[in-house]
Amino acid sequence: MAEGEPGRPPLADLILTGDATLAALAAQGDRAAFGELVRRAMPGVRSVLRRMGAQPATADDVAQDAFLAAHRSVDSYRGEASFAAWTMRIAARLYVRRMRGEARFLTGEEGEHFATGSISEDPAAGMDLDRALALLSPAERLCVSLCHGAGFTQAEIAAELNMPLGTVKSHVLRGLDKLRQRLEVAS
Amino acid sequence: MNDERSIEDLFAVPARRDDDAALVGAVMHRLEVSRARRALLLGVAVSVGVALTATLLVASGVLPLAGAGARRLLSLLQTEAGAMPDLHWRATAALAALGVTALIGAATRVLREG
Numbered sequence: 001m002a003e004g005e006p007g008r009p010p011l012a013d014l015i016l017t018g019d020a021t022l023a024a025l026a027a028q029g030d031r032a033a034f035g036e037l038v039r040r041a042m043p044g045v046r047s048v049l050r051r052m053g054a055q056p057a058t059a060d061d062v063a064q065d066a067f068l069a070a071h072r073s074v075d076s077y078r079g080e081a082s083f084a085a086w087t088m089r090i091a092a093r094l095y096v097r098r099m100r101g102e103a104r105f106l107t108g109e110e111g112e113h114f115a116t117g118s119i120s121e122d123p124a125a126g127m128d129l130d131r132a133l134a135l136l137s138p139a140e141r142l143c144v145s146l147c148h149g150a151g152f153t154q155a156e157i158a159a160e161l162n163m164p165l166g167t168v169k170s171h172v173l174r175g176l177d178k179l180r181q182r183l184e185v186a187s
Numbered sequence: 188m189n190d191e192r193s194i195e196d197l198f199a200v201p202a203r204r205d206d207d208a209a210l211v212g213a214v215m216h217r218l219e220v221s222r223a224r225r226a227l228l229l230g231v232a233v234s235v236g237v238a239l240t241a242t243l244l245v246a247s248g249v250l251p252l253a254g255a256g257a258r259r260l261l262s263l264l265q266t267e268a269g270a271m272p273d274l275h276w277r278a279t280a281a282l283a284a285l286g287v288t289a290l291i292g293a294a295t296r297v298l299r300e301g
Contacts, residue, residue, distance in 0.1 A: 031215070031218070031219075034215075034218070035211065035215050038211050038214050038215065039207070039208075039211050042207045042210055042211050042214075043201035043202075043207055044201055046201070046202070046207065046210070047201040047202040048198075050202055051198070051202065060210055060213075063210060063214075064210065064213055064214050064217060067214045068214070068217060068218065068221065071218060128197075129197040129198065129200075129202075130202050144194075145198075148194050148195050148198045149198040176194060179194060180194070183197075
């Protein structure tokens with residue numbers, strides 16, 4: 001759709017247009033509107049995938065697939081949450097489904113993931129969320145990121161991961177405790 | 188860092204990232220490729236569908252013949268069909284039209300869903 005076409009703001013104004021309006025335009029085939037949505041949501045989508053434990057290349061692949069899936073169903077986006085949050089959920093589901101077949105997905109040895117000396121080794125760098133998450137077990141990291149990053153309920157996480165609800169709750173609680181502990185130490 | 192709210196606040200801040208613009212460009216490129224592929228597929232499906240439908244409608248006598256080429260085609264088809272009763276031609280045409288409609292429907296679905 002060209003700039004100035006009736007029914008859509010000029011390109012320069014897209015940046016000021018709300019997600020729901022942009023999604024409605026994208027559903028009508030407006031590429032620039034969808035491009036603006038992708039631009040807004042990309043940092044959040046990549047972040048949540050990386051925080052779930054995805055390697056950079058995998059995170060980028062899944063992020064692309066998630067945006068293509070979002071484009072196909074953009075007419076079902078109702079604007080109740082931000083487009084970024086909506087796409088994060090799509091991306092998180094895609095990542096979980098992609099990784100389900102990998103044997104080490106949730107079964108990594110805890111010892112491999114807890115580098116307890118890293119906080120004091122590099123005090124100048126501080127301890128941000130991403131570094132703290134890297135110290136959790138894969139299951140804790142995934143459950144905490146799905147819950148607090150992608151906005152899944154614990155019941156939704158249990159369904160996605162084929163895991164008992166009680167186990168999910170334990171992973172989230174333990175993960176949060178560890179995060180708090182490490183972030184407090186760092187601050 | 189005293190409650191879950193503050194953890195969610197931390198999650199709300201995107202991680203430090205290298206080049207989002209390149210990945211945005213990659214997504215838009217894949218969308219464009221997907222759109223072109225779907226358009227090509229739809230074009231082929233519609234062309235095949237129209238050609239099949241026209242051929243069968245002419246051959247079954249539903250549409251009047253137009254031009255020498257169509258007459259030759261009809262003659263060829265009738266030769267191949269031999270003594271097939273007229274009713275069978277019409278039934279064949281109706282089934283083929285249904286098939287073509289399904290083909291176009293499938294192509295449309297591909298076009299919509301990518």
